[in-house]
Amino acid sequence: MSEAKTGAGLAERPTSPHLQVWRWHVTMWGSILHRVSGIALYGGALILAGWVAALASGPGVFMTYKALLGSIPGKLALFVLTLAIFYHLANGLRHLAWDFGKGFEPRTADMTGAAVIAFAIAASLAVWGLAFVSGALA
Amino acid sequence: MTSYRTPLGRVRGLGAAKHGVGHFIAQRVSAIALVLLVLWAVGSGLRLATYDYRDTVDWLRSGPNTVLTILLLGVGFFHMSLGLRTVIEDYIHKAPTKAVLLILNLFACWLGGAIGVIAVLKVAFGGGAF
Numbered sequence: 001m002s003e004a005k006t007g008a009g010l011a012e013r014p015t016s017p018h019l020q021v022w023r024w025h026v027t028m029w030g031s032i033l034h035r036v037s038g039i040a041l042y043g044g045a046l047i048l049a050g051w052v053a054a055l056a057s058g059p060g061v062f063m064t065y066k067a068l069l070g071s072i073p074g075k076l077a078l079f080v081l082t083l084a085i086f087y088h089l090a091n092g093l094r095h096l097a098w099d100f101g102k103g104f105e106p107r108t109a110d111m112t113g114a115a116v117i118a119f120a121i122a123a124s125l126a127v128w129g130l131a132f133v134s135g136a137l138a
Numbered sequence: 139m140t141s142y143r144t145p146l147g148r149v150r151g152l153g154a155a156k157h158g159v160g161h162f163i164a165q166r167v168s169a170i171a172l173v174l175l176v177l178w179a180v181g182s183g184l185r186l187a188t189y190d191y192r193d194t195v196d197w198l199r200s201g202p203n204t205v206l207t208i209l210l211l212g213v214g215f216f217h218m219s220l221g222l223r224t225v226i227e228d229y230i231h232k233a234p235t236k237a238v239l240l241i242l243n244l245f246a247c248w249l250g251g252a253i254g255v256i257a258v259l260k261v262a263f264g265g266g267a268f
Contacts, residue, residue, distance in 0.1 A: 038221045045214050046246075049254035052207070055198065056257035056264070059191040070187075082180070089176055092169050099166060127180060136187035 030113040034091045037084035044081040075137070082127055087120035161220060168217040175210045195261055204262040208255050215251035219243060 022028065047069075054065035068074050094112050097103045103112055131137050141148070182203070186194060197203055222243045230236045 035225060038218075039225065042218050042222060045211075045218055046250050048214075049211065049250045049257070052198070052211075052254050052257040052261070055191075055194055056260040062191050062194070085176055085180065089173060093173070096166065096169065127184065131184055131187060134184065134188065136184055 025110075026113040026117075027109050030091060030094075030116065033087055033117070034095075037088040037091075040081060040084040041088055044084065047077075047081075079124065079128060082124040083120055086123040087116065090116040090119045090123075161223075165217065165220045165224075168213050168220070171209070171213050172217055175206065175213060178206055179210055198258060198261045204258060207258050211251055211254035211258070215247045215254070219247035222247075 051065060051069075054062045069078060094103065094116055097112075103109060128137075182197075186197065189197060198207060223240060226236060226239045226243060230239055
């Protein structure tokens with residue numbers, strides 16, 4: 001017991017099992033994707049701030065910035081950000097329901113988890129389909 | 139082993155700082171605001187993609203768009219600072235590294251938010267420069 005008080009004793013204790021020991025499951029994906037999409041949206045917010053800053057800098061800078069976003073890598077980044085937006089938004093609502101104690105039953109949590117992933121993909125495809133039809137991708 | 143300290147004196151400073159609930163509520167309330175702001179932003183983004191420079195300036199200068207863009211930036215960067223703070227606190231356990239990352243997170247969010255909001259105001263109130 002006395003060794004537990006020293007730093008070395010603490011370091012030798014087993015740590016609790018983490019990612020590598022669990023079978024992959026939809027709720028696990030849901031949790032990890034919420035963090036990953038949140039971090040992606042951090043980049044998205046910086047792109048948004050850059051966009052208004054470019055607009056405030058005049059037509060030359062703005063059209064260059066817009067061309068950058070409209071390039072293939074730019075469009076790819078924006079598509080991934082669209083997925084992140086819809087995923088984080090829908091899963092955020094799932095989190096709000098959990099805050100009220102609703103939806104914790106394993107079957108419900110599995111279902112809402114899968115639904116949120118499906119929604120993010122469907123909504124992103126819908127928005128980009130709409131962009132294609134409206135000529136925004138031209 | 140008689141202690142002359144009062145029970146209150148012994149426990150004072152040992153418990154939770156009672157600040158966690160503020161973070162919890164701020165994260166949820168900003169999330170609710172962002173549900174609406176982000177849906178508006180996605181709809182606006184679809185239209186803005188077809189706009190040239192002049193159209194975009196006119197769009198941002200209209201009152202509702204000025205207000206909502208500033209709210210999106212302000213609430214967004216605020217929510218982000220809370221979110222990444224949690225991620226850093228969960229994964230980084232070395233005190234100096236953690237402190238540096240937490241400060242960088244705050245600086246990045248305030249800087250990004252300030253640049254964004256001031257740029258919107260510059261466009262909204264700018265004179266003949268445009």
